[in-house]
Amino acid sequence: MIYFDNSATTKPYTEVINSFVKVSSDYFGNPSSLHQLGGMAEQLLSQARNQIAKLLKVKASEILFTSGGTESNNLAIKGTALMYKGRGKHIITTEIEHASVRETMEQLKKLGFSVTYIQPDQDGRISVKDIENSIRQDTILVSVIHVQNEVGTIQPIEEIGAMLKNYPKVLFHVDHVQGAGKIPLDIHGAGVDLCSISGHKFHGLKGTGALYLREGLQISPLITGGNQESKHRSGTENVAGMVAMAKALRMTMDHYSADLSKMKHVMQYLRDELQKVKEITVNSPKEGTAPHIVNFSVTGFKGEVFVHSLAEKGVYVSTTSACSSKQAEVSKTLLAMGIPEEIAKSALRISLSYNNTIEEAVYVISAIKETINHLGEVMN
Template sequence: MIYFDNAATTSPDPEVLTTYHEVASKLIGNPSSLHRLGEEATRLLEASRQQVASLLGKSSEEILFTSGGTESDNWAIKGLAFEKARYGKHILVSDIEHPAVKESAKWLIGQGFEVDFIPVNRTGFVKVEALEQMLRPDTILVSVMAVNNEIGSIQPIQAISELLADRPTIAFHVDAVQALGKLPVTSFLTERVDFASFSSHKFHGVRGVGFLYQKKGKKLTPLLTGGGQENNQRSTTENVAGIAATAKALRLAMNRLTDFEKVVALRNHLLERLAAFEDVQIFSGIKDFAPHVLTFGLKGLRGEVLVHAFEEREIYVSTTSACSSKAGKPAGTLIAMGIPQSEAETAIRISLDYDTTTEEVEQFLTAFSDIYQQTRKVRN
């Protein structure tokens, strides 16, 4: 089996699973309980928070644990909107955001907010000059992802940070789910970023755990009320085992960051070989693109057909985003880039990892060559 769908989810690291199992089986106390077992759970919870914060170069009070990237995005967008509604109701999000951001923003329209979508260029990068023109006195939030999940374009977070430097009343949120463990933290978590979303299963942690970075002094309206956990900001019993496993996964991921230099070479080799096929259209690039994502299409063949052709050979890829592939939707990023829908529907996404081998890449290319020949009549 060859697994090239790491942007959808990564396999939990064995060390991470060991941590999860040990905590889940041995530390049974609820962190909210007053007895010794509760105190033990609280100590591990806060130690995990401190480790995550330290690895990001932030303070522990700025880390809030969630159930994953979707909740973190929803909380950042909706919580900020409700918190700052008295100051303004204008929100800007890029036109290539993950559905967790984009749909949250659209939902806010029904709550009386005004949302505009920042355009991108033909290669999938936010137009900073357009963003500047779209800012208004009543703008309260700008949300732009660090790495696009469908084609891997690294967004100009530094340039946007500079643009917003003298506009402190505008909150800046970054969906960093696809960036953590692949890019240096300082490249997407700048001092100007107020909120950032993360998901454990994207860097070999467990599913159902994530965290939100909230800069000290910034406020969000809670979406979950009840017992007052997470400093009265997110009420629900903390998933201590999952949180401890997430801290372990993040430490391992940061230690392996340099391994993605090898991934860049593999990605570039794939791109070069695929581009040599006459009917292949490459949607991802090299410069300013994440090392692990490569999206392309085979003209005349829908993406899901190609996905299943690879699956028959036990090679696993995705159409685009895992969140939209089952819905049969073409890559929203490609549509926003101006790619015709007929071409966008051909797209599939390869997403590599630090343990991807040259042998796996060559097997993939051999399989693609076979599929290319076998589908020639269908495509023509």
């Protein structure tokens, strides 16, 4: 099996699973309980929070634990909207956001909020000037994805943050789910107020995530009850999951330091070979993209058909975002980039981890060529 669908989810590190089992078995107390077992669980949760904060170079008090990227995005956006609706009801985002952001915006529109969607250029990149030109007196939030999850384009987060310093009443949220552990982000330096990450995107466990909330900033909670997570997210914390997530993030950042050049080499080989195939159009831009994502289309074939055909050869890739892939919709991101619908319908995404090898890439290119020939013969 060759797994090239790491933007959908990653395989948990063995050490991560072991830490989850250890904490679940030996430190299963409720961290809100007063007894010793509860105190031990609370200490482990605090250690995990400190570790993640240190890795992200923020304060431990600025880390809120959640169930993943979708909840973090929802909490950041809805929490801000509900808290500051008296100041204004206008939000700015982009046409290339993850579904957890887009659908949240659409829900807020039904509640009386106004949303401006910024169009990307042909490389899937957002203009800082376009965002600034959309700011109004009643704008309360700008939300921008860091690494576009389908094509890998890196957005100018630092430049957007610098511009927004001129508008102190406008908060800045960044969806850092695809960037964590692969594309560094200076959260404080970039002027980010809220930032989402998800554990299962960097070899942690599904159901684990975090939201960075700048010190002193208040947002309205979506889940109320026990006042956990500084009253922003009630519910008994997933101690074992958060300990595992902290370990996964540390290990992934170690891999970043040691194996980034290897990942770039594998990706460059894939891009070079894909571009040699006459039936293939590479949709990801040549410059300013993450080292783990490449999006391409195979002319004349539906993306889902190609995915299943590759799976028969033991190769696992995806079409669009995993959260949208079963809906058989054409990628809104590719259409927003100006890619024709017929080409967008045949889009595929390869996404790497630090563990993928050049030998796997060679096999995958061969499998893609064989699949093109085989499906072509079947269709003819």
